[in-house]
Amino acid sequence: MFGQDVQSHVDLSVSGAQSAISAETEPVVRERRTRKIRRFLSVVSLISLLGWVTPPLSKSRRVKVRNADVDWDQFDPESYIAVNYRRVRDDDRQIVNLIGDHFAQAGLKFRPGVKGNSRGVGDSERPAASTVVAVDVGCGANLYPALSMLPFAHKVHLIERGAANVAWLKQQRLKFDHNWLDFWSILRGGRPDYERVRSPRTMFRQKAEVRQGNLFDLPVDTYDLGTMFFVAESMSTEYEEFSGAMTKFIGSLHPGAPFAVAFMEDSHGYEVDGIQFPAFGVGKDEITLALADIATLDDVARVTYGNGEQLRADHHAMLVAMGRRC
Ligand SMILES: C[S@@+](CC[C@H](N)C(=O)[O-])C[C@H]1O[C@@H](n2cnc3c(N)ncnc32)[C@H](O)[C@@H]1O
Numbered sequence: 001m002f003g004q005d006v007q008s009h010v011d012l013s014v015s016g017a018q019s020a021i022s023a024e025t026e027p028v029v030r031e032r033r034t035r036k037i038r039r040f041l042s043v044v045s046l047i048s049l050l051g052w053v054t055p056p057l058s059k060s061r062r063v064k065v066r067n068a069d070v071d072w073d074q075f076d077p078e079s080y081i082a083v084n085y086r087r088v089r090d091d092d093r094q095i096v097n098l099i100g101d102h103f104a105q106a107g108l109k110f111r112p113g114v115k116g117n118s119r120g121v122g123d124s125e126r127p128a129a130s131t132v133v134a135v136d137v138g139c140g141a142n143l144y145p146a147l148s149m150l151p152f153a154h155k156v157h158l159i160e161r162g163a164a165n166v167a168w169l170k171q172q173r174l175k176f177d178h179n180w181l182d183f184w185s186i187l188r189g190g191r192p193d194y195e196r197v198r199s200p201r202t203m204f205r206q207k208a209e210v211r212q213g214n215l216f217d218l219p220v221d222t223y224d225l226g227t228m229f230f231v232a233e234s235m236s237t238e239y240e241e242f243s244g245a246m247t248k249f250i251g252s253l254h255p256g257a258p259f260a261v262a263f264m265e266d267s268h269g270y271e272v273d274g275i276q277f278p279a280f281g282v283g284k285d286e287i288t289l290a291l292a293d294i295a296t297l298d299d300v301a302r303v304t305y306g307n308g309e310q311l312r313a314d315h316h317a318m319l320v321a322m323g324r325r326c
Helices: 002-019 026-053 057-061 077-084 090-105 144-152 163-174 179-188 200-207 239-251 284-291
Strands: 133-137 155-160 208-212 225-229 258-264 270-272 275-277 295-304 317-325
Touching (some): 077 270, 090 144, 090 179, 090 258, 090 295, 133 144, 144 155, 144 179, 144 200, 144 225, 155 163, 155 200, 163 200, 163 208, 179 200, 225 239, 239 258, 284 295
Parallel strands (some): 133 155, 133 225, 155 208, 225 258
Antiparallel strands (some): 258 317, 270 275, 295 317
8 A cells, every 4th residue: 555655656756747858958857856756765665664663653652441441430421411312413313213123123022011922033933031131231321222122121121330320320210301202202203113102201110120230241141132332342442342342242142132233433532521431443344343253234334423413523423233143
């Protein structure tokens, strides 16, 4: 790549000079041009040499922040909501519609009040357990992933590490704030599974169970459906922890269980109430790779912001991966 850039620069300067050459001055100009090219190439090789002996600046300056290094109790839910979820943005609407369709089409047959029905993966494949349990991992101060699973589960476990977020979730479980009804009405739109729910607030209170915990300690083969939104890439600067979180989350589901996972595309950190939190920059490739051997992917959708609704000037899109555990 670098070689190609060098070559094209040299070619350009040669052709630019050529048009200005007259017959008499040609030897002088050629000599000057050759000196220029030699000077340019020596600077380029010096830069290349430095590149070999020193790591790129961004890497040498990069601060490594592991998940366990962060005090997640400092994560402030109210400030987070004020920036992210107080009102429904266009990208939220797109994401909520994507996951509403995904879970509605996944064939989950549970109906409120009917015990014993379960994943619609064919009667013979139904799990023996009579309780369908969903999980939202690292739910923080966002209820819409849990709401998207509500009609399909007897229980929804909300697993979160930060103490302030856990306290906020416990209080929201009793009667969640009005803004979440706006997210719910998007889920309802034309989807009978959600339309049948008379009171999402009551159903949430009955089904949600808040648990303070660490995603790296998730139990295996436990849940019938799951979500993990803006967590795997937004809790550490390290690739190993991103892919480890993905493996843990998918491994906590039963084989065949549907899931949705969302990511901030190419994020390198974020601030909540003046405190900096780490992120590992991901794109479709990293997500697909992390899920390659453990899940069947239906889609990795790229969701961009509506006009003037960008959360940060340097941020452009979210990614939502939907599929089933292998
Ligand atoms: C960027 S926030 C995402 C919150 C929410 N899921 C959303 O969609 O907006 C990352 C969340 O992951 C939680 N978290 C970080 N490390 C965790 C861990 N090891 N186990 C469980 N949750 C964790 C944080 O406390 C925080 O609530």
